[in-house]
Amino acid sequence: MRTTVVSLMLILCLGLLIHPQKASAKRDVSSQIFYTELSPYGTWLAVPNHGYVWKPNVAPGFTPYATNGYWAYTDEGWAWVSNYPWGWAPFHYGRWYNDANYGPLWIPGNEWGPGWVNWRNTNGYYVWEPMGPTFSNNYRAPYNRWMYVKGHDFGKRNNKNYYYVNASYNRMVFHNSREIKNFRKGHANNSWYNMGPNKHEVEKYNGKKFTPYAIKDNDKPGQKFSGNQFHTYRPQVKHNNYVKPSPQSHGNYPVQQKSQGTKQNQATQTNRSHKSNPGQSNSHKGGKK
Numbered sequence: 136m137r138t139t140v141v142s143l144m145l146i147l148c149l150g151l152l153i154h155p156q157k158a159s160a161k162r163d164v165s166s167q168i169f170y171t172e173l174s175p176y177g178t179w180l181a182v183p184n185h186g187y188v189w190k191p192n193v194a195p196g197f198t199p200y201a202t203n204g205y206w207a208y209t210d211e212g213w214a215w216v217s218n219y220p221w222g223w224a225p226f227h228y229g230r231w232y233n234d235a236n237y238g239p240l241w242i243p244g245n246e247w248g249p250g251w252v253n254w255r256n257t258n259g260y261y262v263w264e265p266m267g268p269t270f271s272n273n274y275r276a277p278y279n280r281w282m283y284v285k286g287h288d289f290g291k292r293n294n295k296n297y298y299y300v301n302a303s304y305n306r307m308v309f310h311n312s313r314e315i316k317n318f319r320k321g322h323a324n325n326s327w328y329n330m331g332p333n334k335h336e337v338e339k340y341n342g343k344k345f346t347p348y349a350i351k352d353n354d355k356p357g358q359k360f361s362g363n364q365f366h367t368y369r370p371q372v373k374h375n376n377y378v379k380p381s382p383q384s385h386g387n388y389p390v391q392q393k394s395q396g397t398k399q400n401q402a403t404q405t406n407r408s409h410k411s412n413p414g415q416s417n418s419h420k421g422g423k424k
Contacts, residue, residue, distance in 0.1 A: 164370040169224055169243045172356050176221045180240070185268060188240040189225065199231040199239050199265045200252055201282050205292055208337075208345040209365055212319060212330025213290075214249035216358070216365070223358045223368045226250060231265040233280070242268050245372035246321060248328035249350075254315035255281070259340070260308050261289045261332055278309035286340030289332065 170179065170187070177191040191197065204217040204226070215226045225231070229244030230251060244251075253276075255262040264281040283305055317330045338344055348365040358367035 163373045166243055166245060166372050168356075168370070168372070169228070173221055173224060176219075180237070182234075182240070185240075185242050188242050190237050190240055191219075191221070191225070193219075197239060198282070199241075200226065200250060200263065206250070206290055206331070207292070207348055207365065208290060208334060209249060209348045209350050211350055212249050212317070212328070213332065214348075214350070214365065215252075220357070223353075223356055227367070227369060228372065230268045232267050246326040246328075247369040247372075248321065248326070249330070251328070252331075254317070254329055254331050255309070255312040256315055256332060256336075257308060257312040259286050260284065260312070261286060262309060262312050263331075278306050281305070281309060283308055286337065287342075289337055290341065290345060 169189075173179075173189055173191075177189050179187050179189055182188045193202070196202070200215050203219055204215055204222065206213045207216045208214075216222075217226050225241040227247050227249065228251075230242050231239055232242070234240045251266045252263040253266055260283060262281045262283050264276050267276075279302075315329065315332060317333065318327045319330050320327055334345055334347075346363060348360070348363055350369075351364050351366045353359075353366050353368040356368045358365070360366070
């Protein structure tokens, strides 16, 4: 009997040693990881009311959830798959907003989602735009802030010259569209996200079936496909009440400057050591003006 008990204890101990290795991909991390991992690919700015925000080193015309990526159907809805090496973070955590001085800027957040966008559709078209830092039931972004794509082009993987609708049709399409409300509870917290267009409807437009990719957790930053699986880094980001995360270097957002060039110089002068993005693309933003 004693031998049996000892054997069982050894098995349990081995199980405890092995289990954490499998669960490491879902370990809790601090939001400091965003400042550390994204610094080589852009500039952090200290912005009033938003704290530290991130400006990526990308080609002119960059548009979040449009440039250098595409929508793929997964077991958690339509997920934005970015070709940028840093895409695992800004398209699945936090919020983007368009700044008058710098263009698209990203605010870190702690909730993971397949894509933080608002969705709409109308006969033959899908429309989306990045969620802003604040939410209001009474607010709706202007029609020229949304991305427009025909139903039979939605979900295509090869988007070197993406397939956005001609800008001249945007106003008409938007005013005929309706909101998509396909919400689901998050995978590791109490947040809700929009899964996007109905799969069966998209299949009718495309004339083919979409087999969902199973999202699997990476144990380090990055994302990749492997067969019918989409591996991505999506740790549980926790707030730390004792240590306030921050970038090692950052620019100061200009309150008043005489020229755009002066603003850019001031914001980047403390961050010249950052390297440019090796995955930078010249993809255009299509339907936007």
